[in-house]
Amino acid sequence: MNIAIKPHEHEQHQLGFVRRYIFSTDHKVIGKQYMALSALMAIIGGFSAYIIRWQLAWPESSVPGWGPIGPDQYNAIVTMHGTVMVFFVAMPFLLGGFGNFLIPLMVGADDMAFPRLNAMSFWTQCVASLVLIASMFAPEGPAAAGWTAYVPLSDNPIYTGVYLGQDLWILASALEFASFLMGGVNFVTTALNLRASGMTLMRLPLFVWMEITAAVVFLLSVGPLIAAAIMLLLDRRLGTSFFRPDKGGDPLLWEHLFWFFGHPEVYVVALPGVGIMLEVMPVFARKPIFGYKMIVYSTIAAGLLSFIVWAHHMFVSGMDPRLATPFSITTIMISVPFAIIVFAMIATLWRSSIRFSAAMLFALGGLASFILGGVTGIFLGSQASDIYMHGTYFVVAHFHYTMFPVTFFGGFAGLYFWFPKMFGRAMNELWGKVHFWLSSLFFNGIFIPLFLVGIGGSPRRIYELSSYDMLKPLQPLHVIATVCALGLFAAQIPFIVNLFYSMVRGKVAEKNPWHANTLEWTLDSPLHHPNFPVPPRVYRDPYEYSVPNLSEDWLPQDQPPSLVEAATAAR
Amino acid sequence: MNETIDVRRESSLYMLIWAWLVFLLIAGLVIFVLPVPRTAAVILIFSLAAIKAVLVLRNYMHLKHEHLLIYLLVLTPALLFLGMAITLIPDIVYRHHLGLGG
Amino acid sequence: MAAGAQSVSAIAETDHLREIPAGKMAVWIFLASEILVFGGLITGFVLYQFAHGGFAADAAHVKWRFGAFNTLVLVTSSMTMIMALASARADDRRRVRTYLFLTILLGCLFLGVKGFEYRGEFREGFYPSSGMFWSFYFGMTGLHAMHMMGGIVINLMLLIAATRNVSSEFLQRRIEYGGLYWHFVDVVWIFLFPLLYLT
Numbered sequence: 111m112n113i114a115i116k117p118h119e120h121e122q123h124q125l126g127f128v129r130r131y132i133f134s135t136d137h138k139v140i141g142k143q144y145m146a147l148s149a150l151m152a153i154i155g156g157f158s159a160y161i162i163r164w165q166l167a168w169p170e171s172s173v174p175g176w177g178p179i180g181p182d183q184y185n186a187i188v189t190m191h192g193t194v195m196v197f198f199v200a201m202p203f204l205l206g207g208f209g210n211f212l213i214p215l216m217v218g219a220d221d222m223a224f225p226r227l228n229a230m231s232f233w234t235q236c237v238a239s240l241v242l243i244a245s246m247f248a249p250e251g252p253a254a255a256g257w258t259a260y261v262p263l264s265d266n267p268i269y270t271g272v273y274l275g276q277d278l279w280i281l282a283s284a285l286e287f288a289s290f291l292m293g294g295v296n297f298v299t300t301a302l303n304l305r306a307s308g309m310t311l312m313r314l315p316l317f318v319w320m321e322i323t324a325a326v327v328f329l330l331s332v333g334p335l336i337a338a339a340i341m342l343l344l345d346r347r348l349g350t351s352f353f354r355p356d357k358g359g360d361p362l363l364w365e366h367l368f369w370f371f372g373h374p375e376v377y378v379v380a381l382p383g384v385g386i387m388l389e390v391m392p393v394f395a396r397k398p399i400f401g402y403k404m405i406v407y408s409t410i411a412a413g414l415l416s417f418i419v420w421a422h423h424m425f426v427s428g429m430d431p432r433l434a435t436p437f438s439i440t441t442i443m444i445s446v447p448f449a450i451i452v453f454a455m456i457a458t459l460w461r462s463s464i465r466f467s468a469a470m471l472f473a474l475g476g477l478a479s480f481i482l483g484g485v486t487g488i489f490l491g492s493q494a495s496d497i498y499m500h501g502t503y504f505v506v507a508h509f510h511y512t513m514f515p516v517t518f519f520g521g522f523a524g525l526y527f528w529f530p531k532m533f534g535r536a537m538n539e540l541w542g543k544v545h546f547w548l549s550s551l552f553f554n555g556i557f558i559p560l561f562l563v564g565i566g567g568s569p570r571r572i573y574e575l576s577s578y579d580m581l582k583p584l585q586p587l588h589v590i591a592t593v594c595a596l597g598l599f600a601a602q603i604p605f606i607v608n609l610f611y612s613m614v615r616g617k618v619a620e621k622n623p624w625h626a627n628t629l630e631w632t633l634d635s636p637l638h639h640p641n642f643p644v645p646p647r648v649y650r651d652p653y654e655y656s657v658p659n660l661s662e663d664w665l666p667q668d669q670p671p672s673l674v675e676a677a678t679a680a681r
Numbered sequence: 682m683n684e685t686i687d688v689r690r691e692s693s694l695y696m697l698i699w700a701w702l703v704f705l706l707i708a709g710l711v712i713f714v715l716p717v718p719r720t721a722a723v724i725l726i727f728s729l730a731a732i733k734a735v736l737v738l739r740n741y742m743h744l745k746h747e748h749l750l751i752y753l754l755v756l757t758p759a760l761l762f763l764g765m766a767i768t769l770i771p772d773i774v775y776r777h778h779l780g781l782g783g
Numbered sequence: 784m785a786a787g788a789q790s791v792s793a794i795a796e797t798d799h800l801r802e803i804p805a806g807k808m809a810v811w812i813f814l815a816s817e818i819l820v821f822g823g824l825i826t827g828f829v830l831y832q833f834a835h836g837g838f839a840a841d842a843a844h845v846k847w848r849f850g851a852f853n854t855l856v857l858v859t860s861s862m863t864m865i866m867a868l869a870s871a872r873a874d875d876r877r878r879v880r881t882y883l884f885l886t887i888l889l890g891c892l893f894l895g896v897k898g899f900e901y902r903g904e905f906r907e908g909f910y911p912s913s914g915m916f917w918s919f920y921f922g923m924t925g926l927h928a929m930h931m932m933g934g935i936v937i938n939l940m941l942l943i944a945a946t947r948n949v950s951s952e953f954l955q956r957r958i959e960y961g962g963l964y965w966h967f968v969d970v971v972w973i974f975l976f977p978l979l980y981l982t
Contacts, residue, residue, distance in 0.1 A: 333819020
């Protein structure tokens, strides 16, 4: 067989600035590009959250830095907030960012299976982001039918008054799907084909398992939504009747097709964040992960089950009530694998030597909040209680208590953890802890009131409560939530300063500052191209911490057994 | 040398499959044109289509030589699609939620 | 066994084999998600058929003879595509180019006939907005046609590659993967034809 190992290093030096940094095919650069892009989009997502919160707390006033908000504009901003946060922040950051950066390193490969496809996936996501931003400048404004784009609100422009904006939203979503299809293909192929010698599937870091499962779930769930998006676009532009009841269409078809994708999608977003927590916790507890195999099987089970729970979003949609019970059952079932994973994390922490670094704090805080979020899902998963809760702020609080911890807290845990590897310098731990405590405090301060608002009966997606007498007593809760939201935004300032300062003036980090076992920590920081000057050889799983009779409390995956024996003998 | 013989055998297999595909197409058209009761005709025609698809999948797309993982990659979305279609029957076929009937 | 002896860090372009070639896996993964795209549309169409008691009136206006001819064209193009692969395996570049050219030609013929059908339907006053059946007919055949155009572009690129001095192994792989896509588009039509023309 004709194996030509490309002389990478020479190639890289000959590439110009553009090829090397802008259109780079190096997975580490692409990972950082994804992170930068999602950070920019997070500004938009966060700013829209600011507008929403201000409007809800003080509806009479004009939002500082924006202007007065009417109901139509409110709908558009809510739509943008959801769309941007799910598709343009969470997914690119956790999958495109961390996935790209870490998967090749963790499996022991020099790059992704398809580096050019990887670059293309990033640039497609860029174009998608630009299209979405452009939609905000459309004549009637951006899409205003919610991130779920229910028909006929999204289908017939007369309802929202938005013409071009909604079409551009469809286009941006389609491009985003294309980008993640390309990325997903890369992740799965790389993890299956490019593993280093000795890296069996059961020795993969759990983060990689999570990313692959997320990629597969995405790949299999996105199809029907692409079909539905095409149908929606045709309805809007060519006058087809897929979803128009007056012409024989069925609005419920959209809901089914959307949520068939929409529910697996939230696990696509959640699993990588959980994966980050699963990497961070053993390192700062100096203890092996409890129940590696159970976690893997639970992840796969959760991925499979995620395909048969979707109609719990539709209990009150008018769908056939006979579908409600089966979907309630499957929804309750899906809490089991997640519970197993949570129990495994807790068992990992049990009787361990926890070091409360910034990364660990974020992982722990994320776990705690995620448990609360998961538990509140049970009320929504049973059709009886959902009749009351659906469409209220209880739902909003529930999904922010699940998505936010895994993406925000999980994401920051990952950032503080892998920053030394990405940039060769250390972030300031003290300010990291300040960032955590403030964020955690304010995050809970926003959403616990919202649970109460929801139970109090307030529907979501309404731009102010004053028209409803029964909701007026809930107004102070909105004020509390908004004040905490402002606090949450302010709490990000120490992080931003810390991030940029540390990138250029942070203390130079050693190769393996956390004494972790996975392969990326065996390499110099920052990393070179190719990743592994010598092909790694893997001998064990990545969670061998505090192994008895060894001089160190960590045992890297690529440490040959002979050296381990020597270390043991030396004691 | 062995390679050429293999290739020739391969090629005749491909031609044979093509002949079958054309034959099945014509069979389907015959059923369509003849006064066969509608349900029977539909079942037959789609069965023929399924057979044609399997022939292409197994022989042209080489599924019969491929690893189990590839089979799963084809089977899983097919099953998901069927599951989704069946689940949607109560709502989309019996459109009670639209009140005045479809 | 020396740890460095295995060429483990060679990147995928050299087909690092871990059971299945990376490129093949990638194409199949892509096709898996495509199954669900067409599946979503087909689900809608079939279920709506039952809901509406069939679309016989409208469906009578599609010309099944054209559809059947197109099916023959596409099935034959699948055969020429796989023969291109067989020729690549036999290292017969001339045959490779011939079969690829035929595949492209048949693909264009398919599109031409489809365009002709569309024109006829527009003339008779049937547009995508003309009703539920037509929504699906134009929607599904339109999406399929776009996939065909993509396939023709891919085959053109393969044809160009076959004229150049690329390695036999490279060409075989690329034609195999392009072929997988082309056959998939054929299989979709194998189901679309009876769905739209014969029911």
